Amino acid sequence: MFKTVERPDAPAAIRMDIGAIFVSLELSRSTWLLTSVSPGAGEKMSQHATPAGDLRQLFECLAELKRKAMARTGKTYPIIVIQEAGLDGFWIHRALEREGIESHVVDAASIAVPRRRRRAKTDRIDGKTLLRTLMAFKRGEPRVCAMAKPPSVEEEDRRRLGRERKTLIAERVERVNRIKGLLFTQGAIDYQPLRRDRRARLEALRTGIGDPLPARLKGLISRELDRLELLLAQIKAVEAERDALLAEQSRQAPAAAAMLLAFKGIGPEFATVLWLEGLFRSFANRRQVAAYAGLAPTPWRSGSIACEQGASKAGNPRLRATLIELAWLWRRHQPKSALTLWFEDRVKANGGRIKKTLLVALARKLLVALWKYVTTGLVIEGAVMKTA
Template structure:
């Protein structure tokens, strides 16, 4: 009886010690996110990761809340994806330090085996190295505020509407060309549509798209006016109110960049490189970063070539970018990318108060 009593006490002591250790442990969660469920791998301290678990969304949040309330310091990580940053905000509200990272190849050993569990495990192991102090283990993504996301949604919706309008307009022109008609520009607008000399059956088909195109045009104009009204009123000539507000909202906060290299890297307009030994090879731009920002910068750079002839990067590349210059298309692309990259850096310097526009050769 005494021996049995002793075993019971030891078992109780071990259970208490286990609970105490768990309450003080650092727990890492690697999460593979899906629309209807999450696949999660948990690691406690420096132990081996546990087998992957599959949770429904609400069940996972309830389980994560229990981990956080147990006194453990919980870290989590998942890849940026089309499901946004809602999960990060939910976990942060539970007291969990949640990181969002760039999508990446997680098969480091090149096994050519990919499962949700292996992806979650790879993220968990990277997070473990990050928590231990290796800040290069994770390529972190800045999580925008909800207000920043709401502002971005306006110009992104405008972009989608413009794309839809172009698609419907192209379908109408294609119908005309396929039947030997001249493709009228803006065929769907009132006066042009009324003057179309086409068979009745073709006009009926075009009439199906015309009201949609007119409605899209109205919405696009309204959103454009809304965005231009929100832009900074005093802009360098050629920058444009619409381009300015798109660039600023895609960046979110210019102050998050510590130096010009970070700005250039975020735009994805920096050249790629493959160097070894005494050989150095620079390739095309990395396109690593925000594609909408990249497009807006290149579009703005072309306007600056026309409206800002004294802008330093424009002066540097004038022989290639000037109208009528004897340069190949590839050379012009390289030059305009260089101007766009420098423009991003200069906008960062202007927005953070490091320099005045006049110093850069920009006129208002």
């Protein structure tokens, strides 16, 4: 005989007990869309819009959700909020935590979405997806998403030094190329704008046929030099502030940046970027370190298909670019280290092919080795240290 099972009034996922008020924030430049689910409301999602940047209305809306849940159930419930990491940074997250509200910032790329060729995408749909992701995360579902770990205000502010310098260097290259390009049209190809005597050499400069430079072209280049000299002064000021920060950090314990400077081939800029962009954080294992820099491997295996897709590139792009550059220089300055010897052996075994691919692998190994060095003091085998 078959046993009759009574059909529940609602699906199990809907009938679950909700012990908090879950809220997702879909942020845009004009409006903030709040999607919420509260106890005693039939576990239905409700949505409210507030003007972007208006914290007062946001907190009023959250307080109203709390009041309605209290009126329905006679109990007070905590509020848990989720938002995507994006243009707004972490200031909303900090404002919520300052009010005693549990807040989470999620990596939007880690949330599963339908893989149809055409799928609907609106703020309302995204808000509901965020809310379901938050509820699954609080239920303890493994790997449902990747939550970001927001840096402190001090940590975030320190990183601006290296990022500002990189922006200024790119602007300097643009100005130098602009000046050289203008002079190249006149046949003057030996002018170096970065030399200290650039003004005097501009006055004495001649075209390719020996004529003086046209007056308006000379005026244009003079104004370009004004911009260039301003950039050089700003770069010098940023580097002085960076060196002061390194000197201050070297007096603290553990002095991660000072430890990195001990290696031959790692200067103040490399040490600053490695420290401020990655190694100031705490990691549980080497896989987390590689994943944070976007250097973790991404295998593709299904049935008889097995191939590697290369580095994930899902981490910090500034840290990853610096490590690739450092890997090239590491081979030059540390030719007897175990990492360099491993790289050379692999290149030789592959007949000189896939050199760039192996360099990415070297960058990943180098990052893990430097992380072990600053956390445990384990020196890279065969590495040469700077003399005092």
